[in-house]
Amino acid sequence: MKLTGSQIVAEVLLDHGVDTIFGYPGGTALNIYDELYKYSDRIKHVLTAHEQGACHAADGYARATGKVGVVMSTSGPGATNLVTGIATACLDSVPLLAITSNVPDSLIGKDAFQEIDIAGVTMPITKHNFFVNRIEDLADTLREAFVIARSGRPGPVLVDITKDVTAATYEYENKRPLPLRPDPEIRKDDIRAAVKMINAAEKPVMYVGGGVMQSCASELVQELARKANIPVVNTLMATGVMDTEEDLCLGMVGMHGSVAANRAIQHADLIIALGARFSDRVAQDTKTWGRSARILQVDIDNSEINKNVMIDKAVIANVHEFLEKAIPFVEKADHSEWRERTVSWKKKAPYVKATDCPLHPKDIMTTISEFVNDDAYFVTDVGQHQMWAAQYLHHRKPHRFITSGGLGTMGFGYGAAIGTQMAHPDHQVVHITGDASFQMNLNEVVTAETQHLPIITVILNNSVLGMVYQWQTIFYDRRYSNTTPHRKVDYVKVAEGFSIKGFRATTPEEFQDAFYQALQEDGPVWIECVISQDERVLPMIPGGKSVDDMIVG
Incomplete structure (x- = not known):
């Protein structure tokens, strides 16, 4: 049967068991998005606030399921906005398929509006990528992309498709997904x-x-x-x-x-x-x-x-x-x-409380661990809060702690929490972040609210860029260069502006009460936790040093 390139994209996704994708439309992607409208009963497309958020969501979905996460974008800035998310997946070996649309083949290389060589841009941060400008190559390329993403050491694959290919027609043959490439035989x-x-x-x-x-x-x-x-x-x-x-x-x-x-x-x-x-x-x-x-x-x-x-x-x-x-x-x-x-x-092992602030990170993590069930997912951004979450949460099961390790991507958390919650709608998802990380991609709250996702976001607010501030304290004689931004943000009011519930906690008791109430909500919730800017992540081994140099107090 003859199908358009856009129909072929949708059919190959269905053949590979894809029922949820994340993305953002644009001019060169209109043909694909028009087809997704017709496939909406079989493929759920989650519109995010930003393409980076979509990529992190697909990443979180993949980590939480073991499946290939799928993200879509248009050309130019839409495609380049995926770069940080693709790199995040690459450094953590996450199976991800990024499908981008480019300008028509006749305009490639002519600096057309929103033209970008996204395959060239992402070559160092993908396991493999493809540029498709012939419709006869489209189906097999997408099938091969799924195989590459999951075989051996997993990783992200990008398929860039010119707009004329998405409109052209070709004889399509349904095929079973290709088998994964065999792992090395053990001697x-x-x-x-x-x-x-x-x-x-x-x-x-x-x-x-x-x-x-x-x-x-x-x-x-x-x-x-x-x-x-x-x-x-x-x-x-x-x-x-x-x-x-x-x-x-x-x-x-x-x-x-x-x-x-x-x-x-x-x-x-x-x-x-x-x-x-x-x-x-x-x-x-x-x-x-x-x-x-x-x-x-x-x-x-x-x-x-x-x-x-x-x-x-x-x-x-x-x-x-x-x-x-x-x-x-x-x-x-x-x-x-x-x-x-x-x-x-x-x-x-010594437990060190660096300040006399009433609310300490360990108090927060202990309460979270006590209030959630064994199947809860913890998703973090990057910074001090990430380390405290790793150190102090009670981790009961594998695959429940989702974080950016290799690239250390601030702003990863909200998108990844959305992907995780979409993958497991009946599970508790707690997004743990810091004020600096959160401000990078808090716009994704519109996605969480639109999808009615009961993600609980716990914001450890110390009003500084915590991890860098800690290094400046210890190694740079307290020269706080651009780590004390003096931002005056009322997270409760901001939450209300996004039509969600917000809480503020300054003591362990206030946090326990707020977290309990958050668990009763059926949509996204923010809890701002006010902690000291002088609280530290310990133990700590200074960069390039050995265990003998470990700072424990």
Whole structure:
């Protein structure tokens, strides 16, 4: 049957199980949007306030479901507004499909109105991208884009389509989605060598990253940890890999990681790195990091081997498949002395309250953890609040902590919370942000209100650019260059202007009351929490330093 290019786009999306997309229309995308109007009973399009918000929403949707998140935009500024969102997905290995519309092929290269080479712009921040100026290539290109986005190490793919292609017609043939590309086959010798290292270790520690989440291997990590009594430390992206109250879970490792996690890395004799890339936020001083340990690295991406830290043994594999094959051969172990030592570090870790402000970040996170159920999703922006959320929330399950790790994108949170809530309409979604991050994309409240999404936004307001302010306090002799903006924003009144409910809390009791009321609402809610500008994220390892230089108070 003959279909237009716009119909082909819609049909391929349906063939791949896509029922929700995010975007913003424009001139070159009109043909596609006209077709989406006709497909609205099968594909829900969520109009956001800004294309960046749409991209973050598609990203959040993907992280919360494991599916490919889809975002659409027009050409020119619409397409370039996706760049930060695409880069965010790229650095965190999120499967994302960005479909952009460009000017007609006859105008390409002629500086036409709103023409941009978005494929060239995004080449460094996509797993792959395509420029489609022939309708006969359109369907197969979109099918291939889905395969690339999900195969191996996931990532974003961009497909740029010229406007004339969206109007042209072509004989369309329904096809099943293409199979994902097979993961690298694990060599038996690699399994044997890895198991031998694990069985021989006396002080092993598992260092797990986003690859564990991407391969849905959290349960297997827990199985190995309990079988061989191996403590687990996680990167920010693997938050929730184990219940944080379990003794074997030592928490986040790295610059703002827990004392127990960082000490375990330094005293271990074997580090089992699973889907983790030894980023500079974790292995800051690569010469001293894990100095007493041999390192076994399991990763699906060969380019990550020996990239940041030199290792002793590499296994190129999907983490889930590796653990499935290795666990039966790992011996049950006691490691009682090592376990008691790591547990003591966890229990004796100092809790430092830097100020006498009535409302402290830990109070806020404790209340949130107590009031929500086990299936709640936590979505954050980037900054001090992000670290406090990682440190103090009770993380019970994997895939419930959604945050921008690699790129560290301020303004990520509201869009991502929208995508998460759209993916799981019956689950609680708590968006945790800081006043500076929130002001970047708070316009997405119009999307949340229009869609009647019961997202609770908790704004930790210290009236400064908190994380940079903290660095200026410690390392720049309190020279607060452009980190004290003196903005006078009444978030309760702003919320009312957007037709939503707003609260303000200055004490733990006020926050408990506000959060309880927020849970009763059926639409978006903001809660402003007034905290001290001098509150710090601790522990902290200064940039480029080692665990020996960790600041704990």
